[in-house]
Amino acid sequence: MLNIGCHLSSSKGYEAMAKVALSIGANTFQFFTRNPRGGKAKEVNLADIEAMNKILQDNNFAPILAHAPYTVNPCAADEKLRSFAKEVFSDDLKVLELIPGAMYNFHPGSHVKQGAEVGIEKIADILNQVLFKKQNTIVLLETMAGKGSEVGRTFEELETIIEKVELNEKLGVCLDTCHIWDGGYNIQDDLDGVLKEFDACIGLERLKAIHLNDSLNICGSHKDRHACIGKGNIGLDALTNIINDPRLKNLPFYLETPNELPGYAEEIALMRSLYKVE
Numbered sequence: 001m002l003n004i005g006c007h008l009s010s011s012k013g014y015e016a017m018a019k020v021a022l023s024i025g026a027n028t029f030q031f032f033t034r035n036p037r038g039g040k041a042k043e044v045n046l047a048d049i050e051a052m053n054k055i056l057q058d059n060n061f062a063p064i065l066a067h068a069p070y071t072v073n074p075c076a077a078d079e080k081l082r083s084f085a086k087e088v089f090s091d092d093l094k095v096l097e098l099i100p101g102a103m104y105n106f107h108p109g110s111h112v113k114q115g116a117e118v119g120i121e122k123i124a125d126i127l128n129q130v131l132f133k134k135q136n137t138i139v140l141l142e143t144m145a146g147k148g149s150e151v152g153r154t155f156e157e158l159e160t161i162i163e164k165v166e167l168n169e170k171l172g173v174c175l176d177t178c179h180i181w182d183g184g185y186n187i188q189d190d191l192d193g194v195l196k197e198f199d200a201c202i203g204l205e206r207l208k209a210i211h212l213n214d215s216l217n218i219c220g221s222h223k224d225r226h227a228c229i230g231k232g233n234i235g236l237d238a239l240t241n242i243i244n245d246p247r248l249k250n251l252p253f254y255l256e257t258p259n260e261l262p263g264y265a266e267e268i269a270l271m272r273s274l275y276k277v278e
């Protein structure tokens with residue numbers, strides 16, 4: 001079975017998200033751990049988390065994915081921003097221990113004028129401070145499009161971060177199809193070559209999740225504008241090959257396409273209909 005879901009609003013709580021996921025034919029989903037622009041964590045409602053966990057378990061959900069707010073910047077020049085990022089990661093990781101199998105995804109950040117090398121050091125430093133031995137949650141670095149001074153625009157940059165982290169058995173990668181396409185990896189003409197490059201550089205065993213998005217821009221544009229499935233430049237055929245590739249087909253896929261719920265339900269049904277079951 002294809003493990004697929006989409007990004008959902010967490011404003012009505014955990015159990016509500018699981019119910020919405022079921023209603024649109026998803027067996028996983030992604031959500032922001034707090035307001036995507038940062039801000040305070042909501043108070044932890046244990047009963048709500050447990051109610052969600054029960055739905056996930058009863059319906060054999062694939063791992064759900066918590067997304068850190070995209071404004072936290074673990075490699076900011078300003079130390080105040082970095083300690084905010086550290087606080088957010090620490091708090092989020094504590095809550096996620098209450099959700100069996102959940103993973104945590106974050107954007108490596110933007111180095112602004114410090115250079116990628118300094119950025120990489122700073123990101124690894126934060127991970128070395130927040131990861132803890134007993135944690136069960138796998139933390140995913142997301143592949144980025146390379147807009148502005150984003151770190152994580154190449155597989156090499158992600159691998160360099162991973163190498164510098166002591167507890168890197170807790171780390172994995174979330175591959176965003178729009179981002180790597182915009183970043184210059186041609187998953188339309190050469191998916192095999194891109195996956196071989198990923199394997200040689202990071203190792204496919206680190207690949208834990210896919211953000212399944214089409215792109216409004218051309219390969220190598222370094223833009224990062226998501227399109228609905230089949231409505232962008234990657235196209236439906238290439239995205240169908242991705243969900244069916246033997247190296248990827250058992251991973252969880254999360255749509256981050258510009259949709260409301262009915263649109264997501266349609267895309268989930270479409271991808272399920274294109275999934276080849278042996």
Ligand code: FE
Nearest residue numbers: 067070107142
């Ligand atoms: Fe993201």
Ligand code: FE
Nearest residue numbers: 142176211256
């Ligand atoms: Fe993404």
Ligand code: ZN
Nearest residue numbers: 178179224226
């Ligand atoms: Zn994006």
